[in-house]
Amino acid sequence: MLWSALLLGGAAAAPMFTAEWRQDADLAGQAWDAAEACMGFQAPAHALVPIIRKEGDQREPEVGHQSDDRGLSRIVLSTNSGPWDIAHLVSHAWFDAGPRALVEGRAYALADCVGKRAEGRLGRWHDDGRAVDQAADLTTWSELDDQEYPETTEGTYKLAWRFARVLQAVLTQDLVETDGLDWETVGLALQALGEPGAEIQAMLDGGVEAQREGLADPDGDGVLSVLERAGGTDPLVFDARLAFGETEPGAHSPLAFRPVPPDQVGTCVPGVPRGTKTADIRTRYVVDGEVHVSKVVAQDAWELVRIPKKASRGAIQVVGQDLVENPHCLDLDGVLIRSAATPGLSRFRPVQSGASRRMGLWTVVRDDPPPRVFIRLWDRPSPVRLVAGDGGRMPSTVRVTADTLLALAGKGQLPYLGAVAAGLTLVHHLGLVAPGLGEALARDMISNHAFNPISNAELSDVRRWQRRIKSAGGAVALIRELQAG
Ligand SMILES: [Ca+2]
Ligand SMILES: [Ca+2]
Numbered sequence: 112m113l114w115s116a117l118l119l120g121g122a123a124a125a126p127m128f129t130a131e132w133r134q135d136a137d138l139a140g141q142a143w144d145a146a147e148a149c150m151g152f153q154a155p156a157h158a159l160v161p162i163i164r165k166e167g168d169q170r171e172p173e174v175g176h177q178s179d180d181r182g183l184s185r186i187v188l189s190t191n192s193g194p195w196d197i198a199h200l201v202s203h204a205w206f207d208a209g210p211r212a213l214v215e216g217r218a219y220a221l222a223d224c225v226g227k228r229a230e231g232r233l234g235r236w237h238d239d240g241r242a243v244d245q246a247a248d249l250t251t252w253s254e255l256d257d258q259e260y261p262e263t264t265e266g267t268y269k270l271a272w273r274f275a276r277v278l279q280a281v282l283t284q285d286l287v288e289t290d291g292l293d294w295e296t297v298g299l300a301l302q303a304l305g306e307p308g309a310e311i312q313a314m315l316d317g318g319v320e321a322q323r324e325g326l327a328d329p330d331g332d333g334v335l336s337v338l339e340r341a342g343g344t345d346p347l348v349f350d351a352r353l354a355f356g357e358t359e360p361g362a363h364s365p366l367a368f369r370p371v372p373p374d375q376v377g378t379c380v381p382g383v384p385r386g387t388k389t390a391d392i393r394t395r396y397v398v399d400g401e402v403h404v405s406k407v408v409a410q411d412a413w414e415l416v417r418i419p420k421k422a423s424r425g426a427i428q429v430v431g432q433d434l435v436e437n438p439h440c441l442d443l444d445g446v447l448i449r450s451a452a453t454p455g456l457s458r459f460r461p462v463q464s465g466a467s468r469r470m471g472l473w474t475v476v477r478d479d480p481p482p483r484v485f486i487r488l489w490d491r492p493s494p495v496r497l498v499a500g501d502g503g504r505m506p507s508t509v510r511v512t513a514d515t516l517l518a519l520a521g522k523g524q525l526p527y528l529g530a531v532a533a534g535l536t537l538v539h540h541l542g543l544v545a546p547g548l549g550e551a552l553a554r555d556m557i558s559n560h561a562f563n564p565i566s567n568a569e570l571s572d573v574r575r576w577q578r579r580i581k582s583a584g585g586a587v588a589l590i591r592e593l594q595a596g
Contacts, residue, residue, distance in 0.1 A: 124153065126183065130162035138194050139186065142201040142225050142233055149224035150288060154204035155182025162186045162197075176203040183207075195234035198222040208291040212249040216271030217287070220279065223272070227400060235399055238269065239423055240328030240335075246270045248319045250294060266323075273326040273335055277311060280338055307341035331370050331424040333397060354424055355395050355402055366434040371396070371425040377415030379442040380427060382434035388412050390437070396425030413439035 125143050130136040139162055147153055160183055165172060167190065174192065177185040183204035188196060202221040206214050219236065226235040243266035247256040252271070257264045278287050282300050286292065301308035314325035314337045325337030329347060332339075332354040336346035344350050349370035351357035357368075366382030371394070383390040389412060394405045396418040403422075407430050410416070418425035583589035 124158075126156040126158060126160040128160050128162055128186075131164060135162045135164070135188065135197065138197045138233060139201055141229055142198045142222075143204075145198075145225040145228040145233070146202055146205065146221055148228060149221055150205055156204050157181055157184045160185060162188060164188050164190060164192070166190065176200045176207075178203070178207045193234060194232065195222070195226065195236060198225045198229070198233040201225070205288070206290055209293050210250075210252075211254070212252045212267075212271040212274060213292050213294070213297070215268060216249075216273075216275035217278075217292075219268065219272035220275040236272075237421070237423070238272070240331060240333070242323050242327035242329070243267075243269050246319055246323060249274055249322055250315055270322055270326050274322075277326070277335060277338060281307065281311065281341070310341040311337055328424070333424055349426065351426060351428075354397070354426065355404075357395075357428075364434070366436060367429050369427050371416060371418045371427060377417045378427065379440035380410060380412055380414075380416060380429060380437050381442075382429050383412045383437050383439075384431045385433050385435050388439065391430040392416065393428050393430065394418055394425060395428060396422035398422050411439075412437050415440070 125140070125147065128136040128139040128143070130139070139160070163172070163185065165174065165187055172187045174187050174189045176183060177187070183201075186197070186200045188200075199218055199222040202218040202225060203214070205221055206217045208214070222233075223235065226233045245260075245263045246266035246269075247260065247263045249267070249270055252267055256267070275287075278297070281304060282297075286296070286300055289296075298312060301312045304311075311325075314321045317325075325340075326335055328335055330345075330349045332350045334342070334344070334350070334353045339346040339350075339353075344353065351368050354370075364382075369378060369381040371378045380390045380392055389409050391407050391409050393407045394416060396403055398419065398421055416427045580589050583592055
């Protein structure tokens, strides 16, 4: 065997990691083997690479990796560094030179591949695809930014990682794997791609806001918005084919396939077979890059479907032909209404769209998770009428003013249920979980008292609030009173 080693001469070999904690050296060795498998070649490194855990707040040496012209020479960890940090720092043996965002982003992408191969031993960095809160501009990101604006650091690492995934998607493997890749080379390669490349370049040139927007996956189909635009799909419309490689006929029908937002609240079954109250559904979701498909289960049409919390994206698929819109559950922007007994919830739809268009009643800022008001309609005599289903979080910004209410009441055109929905939503947005007030407001808003048999609150409660509205001098006055006090 000796002669073959001699023939190969100085061919790179895996380094030997040494560490005070034996587990660090073992994990680094596993990370190295996984990274080599991911990349298909060895990175330069010293034959012996020490791993140091520095004490507490000791300033020197800096946590990170060190390299010289012979490659990776040392890894410095803090006392809290975990397996994922080891995977990331080992990955820097492959990516060490060049602009910071290109180096860090590709090291993270490699560490992610390492984490996948190591099957949980090295951990993973979860990416839910949401736009990062704060970040520095990738094209100018430097160590200095981290010191001056520490709050942007984590977001910028995530942006850099996502940008590395964009490069993996559009550039040749050779180029993506080249240590020392610089912005000029990236720019030329993008230019050579024509229109899709120009889309990506425009995002880079657009600064940090354009990068935050383009390097996010708001529709949850797993493809970053800038790549969707480059590839001609809609960045705001979930595409089952992108997400799951779904090719079954009907998979794109909005009644058969619906994304489940990662808000852990649940989503309506979109469609049901005509004339039934149950739907055969399955869920599909992605955890750590793997697609999971559940078995088909029958579910009541008014129940919500959830996917596991850790899923990065998911969808419901309704199995069956001749689907109609689910009459028991309505999932509108910002409002979820479901009814165990009463079909015909689509009557709420014009109220919601009309209200948001004209008056902004449902103009809820969609922060994470989107704050939503739940309105649940039950058969009498259940005393449970309104459930605030947004986990106790109140919407951070809701533009509902007394004038809005006045305008709504003045129209006198809302269908009864719509007015109930508006009233309940309004009191919830005001921070008052008072079903009786919601219905009393609804009755006050509409001139037509042809009440629907559904009651959203106990009648005595409604009457109590009706008396308060009267003694306050009207609904607007009462709302002002309640807001003040
Ligand atoms: Ca997307
Ligand atoms: Ca899409």
